[in-house]
Amino acid sequence: MHADAVISGRGLELGYPGRKVLRGVDLDVRSGEFWFLLGPNGTGKTTLVRAILGLLPPLRGRIDLHPERARRDRLGFVPQRCELNPALSTRVREFVSLGFVGTRVPAAQRAERLRWALLHSGLEGLERADYWSLSGGQRQRALVARALVRRPGVILLDEPIGGLDVASEEVLLRALSHLNREHGVTIVFVTHQLAIAARYGTHVALFHAGTVEAGPRETILQSAAVERVFGVPVDLRVEGAAAATAAVPQEAP
Amino acid sequence: MIDALQASWALFHTTYIAGGLIALLLAVIGVWVVARDQIFLGLAVSQASTLGIAVALWLGGLGTGALLDWLGTDEVAAGLAVLASVATALLTARAGGAGRESPEAITGWVYLVAASVAVLLVANSPHGLEEVHRLVFSTLLAASTQDLWVFGALAVVTLAAAARWRSELVLFAMDPEMAAAVGLRTRTWNAAIAIWLGLGVGLSIRVSGMLYTVGCLVLPALIAKNLCREVRPLLAVAPLLALAASLLGFAFAHVFDLPPAHTTVALLCGGLAFAWGLRRLVIR
Numbered sequence: 001m002h003a004d005a006v007i008s009g010r011g012l013e014l015g016y017p018g019r020k021v022l023r024g025v026d027l028d029v030r031s032g033e034f035w036f037l038l039g040p041n042g043t044g045k046t047t048l049v050r051a052i053l054g055l056l057p058p059l060r061g062r063i064d065l066h067p068e069r070a071r072r073d074r075l076g077f078v079p080q081r082c083e084l085n086p087a088l089s090t091r092v093r094e095f096v097s098l099g100f101v102g103t104r105v106p107a108a109q110r111a112e113r114l115r116w117a118l119l120h121s122g123l124e125g126l127e128r129a130d131y132w133s134l135s136g137g138q139r140q141r142a143l144v145a146r147a148l149v150r151r152p153g154v155i156l157l158d159e160p161i162g163g164l165d166v167a168s169e170e171v172l173l174r175a176l177s178h179l180n181r182e183h184g185v186t187i188v189f190v191t192h193q194l195a196i197a198a199r200y201g202t203h204v205a206l207f208h209a210g211t212v213e214a215g216p217r218e219t220i221l222q223s224a225a226v227e228r229v230f231g232v233p234v235d236l237r238v239e240g241a242a243a244a245t246a247a248v249p250q251e252a253p
Numbered sequence: 254m255i256d257a258l259q260a261s262w263a264l265f266h267t268t269y270i271a272g273g274l275i276a277l278l279l280a281v282i283g284v285w286v287v288a289r290d291q292i293f294l295g296l297a298v299s300q301a302s303t304l305g306i307a308v309a310l311w312l313g314g315l316g317t318g319a320l321l322d323w324l325g326t327d328e329v330a331a332g333l334a335v336l337a338s339v340a341t342a343l344l345t346a347r348a349g350g351a352g353r354e355s356p357e358a359i360t361g362w363v364y365l366v367a368a369s370v371a372v373l374l375v376a377n378s379p380h381g382l383e384e385v386h387r388l389v390f391s392t393l394l395a396a397s398t399q400d401l402w403v404f405g406a407l408a409v410v411t412l413a414a415a416a417r418w419r420s421e422l423v424l425f426a427m428d429p430e431m432a433a434a435v436g437l438r439t440r441t442w443n444a445a446i447a448i449w450l451g452l453g454v455g456l457s458i459r460v461s462g463m464l465y466t467v468g469c470l471v472l473p474a475l476i477a478k479n480l481c482r483e484v485r486p487l488l489a490v491a492p493l494l495a496l497a498a499s500l501l502g503f504a505f506a507h508v509f510d511l512p513p514a515h516t517t518v519a520l521l522c523g524g525l526a527f528a529w530g531l532r533r534l535v536i537r
Binding site: 053054055072073075077079082083084085087088089090091094097098099100101102130146150 | 288289290420421423424426427428430431432433434435436437478481482483484485
């Protein structure tokens with residue numbers, strides 16, 4: 001494991017009984033990086049996240065987490081969806097506070113952490129609101145807030161913007177970008193959307209046919225590589241640092 | 254009402270205390286059942302423990318001899334009831350997942366097997382069939398002093414565990430994937446809760462019967478769910494409601510000469526209807 005890596009995978013082979021999903025994966029995620037895991041459905045992005053979380057032991061190889069910056073109680077996880085029983089009432093405050101499970105945060109600090117998490121996920125003032133009265137985008141941000149109360153060194157997000165409208169997506173991504181730039185939180189973000197990876201990512205991992213190409217965004221996110229992975233020609237244009245980035249699928253010749 | 258309870262205390266105090274402790278114990282476990290939306294599981298686990306008792310009666314009726322006589326004792330019946338309900342709870346806890354049968358299907362199957370086989374086993378035994386009907390009918394008069402100690406200990410341990418691990422329980426009930434991600438050993442938790450559910454229901458069924466057991470398992474948690482705006486308070490509100498309903502039910506039963514278990518369950522059903530109405534009013 002590199003000295004400055006918070007997550008390090010070497011010679012990883014991942015999968016389920018009777019089905020290998022990924023092989024030969026080498027990956028070093030360093031502190032403060034913003035990673036995007038990109039690839040079509042079923043190529044192993046969620047499998048890698050599950051392995052990092054310790055939910056899926058590698059078939060071969062090893063994953064090392066930084067003993068301080070990525071220790072279990074400083075790992076935040078935002079799942080693809082949260083299948084709550086809709087008949088159960090819960091307030092935003094209670095839902096987000098469940099993120100304290102598995103940490104040893106003193107009771108006196110919890111209120112302050114809760115405020116901080118709600119502020120940085122754009123839910124300030126909604127702590128007493130019914131979770132079920134929130135919009136889809138706000139619920140997704142409540143999941144992010146639940147991860148943030150742990151004051152994570154690393155946040156893993158598994159397709160958190162699926163089903164969100166453009167405005168909600170933008171609010172969530174800006175919040176994450178702020179955490180990454182201002183608070184040095186390392187982010188690993190699973191998505192299909194090339195445009196947001198091109199705009200926000202510092203590093204990219206492309207998943208294709210059981211393998212992973214990983215590295216700095218400028219190196220990995222090339223039109224030819226993306227076309228190979230997604231099977232369609234893509235025009236990648238970065239229009240200035242703060243401006244919108246386009247990832248436009250082109251018509252196949 | 255308090256006068257009614259005081260007047261009958263000398264004669265029925267064991268019944269009242271046992272009923273109250275069972276209500277407390279099951280109401281806490283019931284929060285888990287209701288939070289996971291597995292109400293039918295409570296019915297299936299109860300029916301399975303009835304099957305366990307029917308097996309004990311059938312074994313006891315096979316003939317005479319030291320072993321067969323022992324197999325027909327109350328202790329063996331209680332043991333088999335607990336075994337059957339724990340097995341059911343564990344079986345349904347392991348069900349589900351890609352390519353596997355759903356927990357609902359397994360629960361339904363267990364319920365129907367237990368309900369049919371329990372009667373078939375004792376159909377030709379005059380006392381056996383009567384006993385199975387008594388269990389389904391529900392009566393609290395069978396409680397003994399030993400039962401008070403058992404249910405007292407179980408209730409104290411259950412309440413203490415619910416207080417100590419309330420956030421873990423709520424997270425696991427609401428979002429098992431997140432619970433696993435933050436380091437909870439979900440398989441161990443699943444197994445521990447299934448065993449506790451089976452133990453609570455299996456022991457209660459012999460003393461209080463199926464109606465009271467299932468009623469105290471699901472109704473207080475359902476009422477609390479409709480009254481509370483958050484999940485964690487359910488672990489305190491549900492047992493308090495169960496205890497209050499059981500004491501009120503026993504008092505009513507004494508005053509109007511009604512079966513106590515049925516009176517308590519009817520009160521809880523009324524309470525649930527009231528809670529539904531109240532919730533609709535609040536939401537409007």
